[in-house]
Amino acid sequence: METQYKIAVVGLGLMGQSITSCILPSSSEVIAFDKNTTQNSIALNNIKNNLREQKNEGIIDEDPHSLLSKLTISHTIEKIRKCDIIIETISENIDQKIALLLQLENIVDSGALICSNTSAIPVSLLQKDMQFPERVFGLHWAEPAHITRFMEIICGDKSDSTHLSTLLNLAKKWEKEPSVLHKDIRGFIANRIMYAMLREAFFLVENGYATFESVDRSLRNDVGYWISFAGPFRFMDLTGIPAYLAVMKDLFPELNNSTKPPALMEKIVSEGALGIKNGKGFYTYSRESRQKWEELFTSFTYDIRKLTHKYSTEKIKQSSEKY
Ligand SMILES: NC(=O)c1ccc[n+]([C@@H]2O[C@H](COP(=O)([O-])OP(=O)(O)OC[C@H]3O[C@@H](n4cnc5c(N)ncnc54)[C@H](O)[C@@H]3O)[C@@H](O)[C@H]2O)c1
Numbered sequence: 001m002e003t004q005y006k007i008a009v010v011g012l013g014l015m016g017q018s019i020t021s022c023i024l025p026s027s028s029e030v031i032a033f034d035k036n037t038t039q040n041s042i043a044l045n046n047i048k049n050n051l052r053e054q055k056n057e058g059i060i061d062e063d064p065h066s067l068l069s070k071l072t073i074s075h076t077i078e079k080i081r082k083c084d085i086i087i088e089t090i091s092e093n094i095d096q097k098i099a100l101l102l103q104l105e106n107i108v109d110s111g112a113l114i115c116s117n118t119s120a121i122p123v124s125l126l127q128k129d130m131q132f133p134e135r136v137f138g139l140h141w142a143e144p145a146h147i148t149r150f151m152e153i154i155c156g157d158k159s160d161s162t163h164l165s166t167l168l169n170l171a172k173k174w175e176k177e178p179s180v181l182h183k184d185i186r187g188f189i190a191n192r193i194m195y196a197m198l199r200e201a202f203f204l205v206e207n208g209y210a211t212f213e214s215v216d217r218s219l220r221n222d223v224g225y226w227i228s229f230a231g232p233f234r235f236m237d238l239t240g241i242p243a244y245l246a247v248m249k250d251l252f253p254e255l256n257n258s259t260k261p262p263a264l265m266e267k268i269v270s271e272g273a274l275g276i277k278n279g280k281g282f283y284t285y286s287r288e289s290r291q292k293w294e295e296l297f298t299s300f301t302y303d304i305r306k307l308t309h310k311y312s313t314e315k316i317k318q319s320s321e322k323y
Contacts, residue, residue: 004028005170008080008108010100011090012043012073014143015117019089021050021146024067025060026173031072031080035090040073047071050146057302059146059175081107085170087139089117097126105131113163115139120187123156134160137167138181140188147301149308151176152188168323177312180323197223200255202262212282228304229311 007027009020012034020032020043034040051064060067072079080086086104090096097116104114114136116126127133138154151171155161164180171178181188187195201219204210210218226235236244268282275281276290285293313321 002173005084006031006082008033008083008086010034010077010080010086010088010104011117012039013089013091015141015145016089017043017046018050018143018145018147019087019117019141020071021047021054022141022174023087024051024070025062026170027070029070029072031074031083033074033077033080035077037075040075044071044073050144053298054146059305077103078107080104081109083108084112086112086114087117088115089141092119092121094121094125097121098129101126101130101136111135113137113166115167117141120191122184122186123154123159124184125156127156127158133158135163137163138184138188139167140190142190144298144301147298147305149175149177149305150190151178152181152190153178154181154184154188156184164323177308178323199258199262202264203256203258206262206264228308 005027006029007023009016009030009032012032016032016034020030024030032043034043048064048068051060051067054060055064086108088097088100090100097118101114110132112135116123116138117140118126118138119140123136123138127136130136133156136156137159138152140152140154142148142150153164153167153171161182168178179189201215204215205212230238273280276285276293279285279290
């Protein structure tokens, strides 16, 4: 029989809610905790909605009500004492994360794995002062975690890689296509590459080469067309490698390599732009268009999930997966 773990989710914000929705079907029990208890009823409501949506989309077979009976939202962190896997997903603040991890060590068993959903903090910094740092890993999810197939598993300097098989098995149960970082590096894989792309996108706009709209259209229809299918290395295989070398020689010296955030980004943030949240971003949004964009994004995310399933490398049983 398959092992079902008792899992704790600490932090019930945006990601804590979608992570809880993702792991409930394959866990024996989930205990969630947020230090802001006023968050609890909002979180429970959003988790219920996520489960209903997953059922409607055919991602889960179980009835959302029976899944919810496996969830406890606790008012005290001590309730997670007997959990096997702890997923920390509190705000992205290094001091707060370190303080929480030290607190967790005094609560859970020494055999429990402690995973952080940090977006970019090196795991080695998080585990540095811990008594049992070998059971600490990065477990990086993408929002909305109950739909996306992304997962990066990150080893810090002191993580014990023999635990990787447990985390890889869990990732597969959660229907992720996991990647492993054997060595810790700030930003991990996806964020390092995405931020390099963002830097170049700002460079083109700030220097008058193209508008936001043009940059968005180009990427959507070029990189956006193939990247969910192939990833950069497979894509170069598919389209012929030597041409990329020739372009690298000429283009790399001309790419932006600034170490500062773009001035345009500083300006728009100082003017109060939050994006779709308040309708002020690189584009402007009415109340109706905000809702429409959010709905479209959710249905697109479900469609991409289906496509990445349909075209997953496991289906072309030609080479075994390497992590
Ligand atoms: N939002 C995303 O798209 C995304 C994607 C990948 C990773 N992440 C990472 O996930 C983490 C959470 O992000 P989010 O968007 O859910 O943030 P959020 O602000 O929506 O939620 C954070 C929650 O943590 C709670 N919290 C803070 N300190 C706590 C503590 N000590 N104990 C218990 N609860 C505590 C807060 O009350 C809040 O409800 C961050 O590290 C973020 O970088 C976010």
